[in-house]
Amino acid sequence: MSFSFLLPFTISRPSGNARRISRLVRRQLHSQSKTVIQELDERGFIAALTSPKLKKHVESPTTIYAGVDPSASSLHVGNLLPLLGLLHFQAKGHQSICLIGGATGSIGDPSGRSTERKSLSPEDLAINVKGITDQVHRFFRTGSAYLEKRGVDLKGKGKEVDMGVKVVDNYEWTKDLSLLDFLRGPGKLSRVGVMLARDSVKNRLTSDSGISYTEFTYQLLQAYDFSHLWNTYGCRIQMGGSDQWGNIVSGIDLIKRSQAQSHDTPIQEDEEVEAYGMTIPLLTTSSGEKFGKSAGNAVWLDEARTSPAEFYQFFLRTTDEDVSKYLKLFTFLSIEQIDKVMAEHETSKSARIPQKLLAAEVTELVHGPSGLHKALLATSILYPTKPDLSSLHRTLKSQDVLAAFEGDSRFHKLPFSEIIGIPISKLCVIYGLCKSRGEASKLISQGSLFVNDRKINDPRDEIVRSNLVDGRVAILRVGVKKHLIFYVE
The missing domain is CATH 3.40.50.620 (HUPs)
Known part of the structure; x- marks a missing residue:
């Protein structure tokens, strides 16, 4: 034996x-x-x-x-x-x-x-x-x-x-x-x-x-x-x-x-x-939750599972209570640099400077400069500084979207024939943005579902060519955190 x-x-x-x-x-x-x-x-x-x-x-x-x-x-x-x-x-x-x-x-x-x-x-x-x-x-x-x-x-x-x-x-x-x-x-x-x-x-x-x-x-x-x-x-x-x-x-x-x-x-x-x-130390958040989960899902180091953009956003969402601790643990910034950034943060917390620094440092450490570039580009696309997306609709280029999201689980490159004539509420279910047509319809009735700069008001609405950004891109958004990106060939 x-x-x-x-x-x-x-x-x-x-x-x-x-x-x-x-x-x-x-x-x-x-x-x-x-x-x-x-x-x-x-x-x-x-x-x-x-x-x-x-x-x-x-x-x-x-x-x-x-x-x-x-x-x-x-x-x-x-x-x-x-x-x-x-x-x-x-x-x-x-x-x-x-x-x-x-x-x-x-x-x-x-x-x-x-x-x-x-x-x-x-x-x-x-x-x-x-x-x-x-x-x-x-x-x-x-x-x-x-x-x-x-x-x-x-x-x-x-x-x-x-x-x-x-x-x-x-x-x-x-x-x-x-x-x-x-x-x-x-x-x-x-x-x-x-x-x-x-x-x-x-x-x-x-x-x-x-x-x-x-x-x-x-x-x-x-x-x-x-x-x-x-x-x-x-x-x-x-x-x-x-x-x-x-x-x-x-x-x-x-x-x-x-x-x-x-x-x-x-x-x-x-x-x-x-x-x-x-x-x-076994790391937990200030609320007592186990570190490393995002909406109940693991945040992977493999960019095929968690894109650099999603990885960046995970660290960007760090609370004020945790950010100083995470800067010390997850970056090689000196303690003096971290203390200086945190002192500046006290005067302008809305700018979230330490969170942005943390997210950038850890993303570059894990995914390299190219991964950080993709993450920052994706962030500028999905989270524009203005409250609406009208300016983004006018200036965004389809090649920027391709460079930022190709390989991202939320990104789908497909011919227009695969989405034409299909209600947006159904597309949300097919591509995983919503669990059911009922959930999609509820979000629409609450005014929470957008395609590019347009609020969807009817579950029967469809994506039309005239509403594509740069003739190729449709970004479906629920609230501020959930996205689905179509790149039409």
């Missing part, structure tokens, strides 16, 4: 390759007055550290990792904080590793959940792992360009060394370990009493659904990940959300026990090894 996802369990001193990595000249910020821990702490990025010695440890180049769960083929804005944390470390001259849970993702982390995750098929899991791998690489490419544009030296002192993020999949080192090897390795070195004391386990044990043996052993697999990276890449730090504290401590404990075993010395419970953990 064997598991097909685990490698033989061995931990020894860091390999020669890992030692060489630690000696490489890392990329540095212009100012080295603050360590990365000081910088992150000042921004409200740190919930807890497993040891105060980590503050001293990061004064020299080190390696850190954070894991992401491949539950979908794209990450969402809730995943941005660990990615930004890795980018901060990278910018300060350290090595960042992003671990994708191709193995652990097939099991599911019980942390923060009241029920067991739905299992993914191997095919779906492979698609998700590839999608996220590509996305992480893209994030660090755009992130590097973002930092260089803002004067951060990412090349080191005269050394052309590529110290980009490493993306690894734990399936690669866990796929071949047999059940007996797993039990003789991390199983033998782990204590059930400690495992039962983890909050993620205790909460599930008292719930109606209970916890499966598979989920119970999840913390051992994550601990094994840390020990593998510690040994193979010289990785000394694991970063995760506050709900990952128990899993992180499990990894440190496994490393400590394996080192004692390999040196044939008694385990000293109070002995510290050079392995550390840091947690990020």
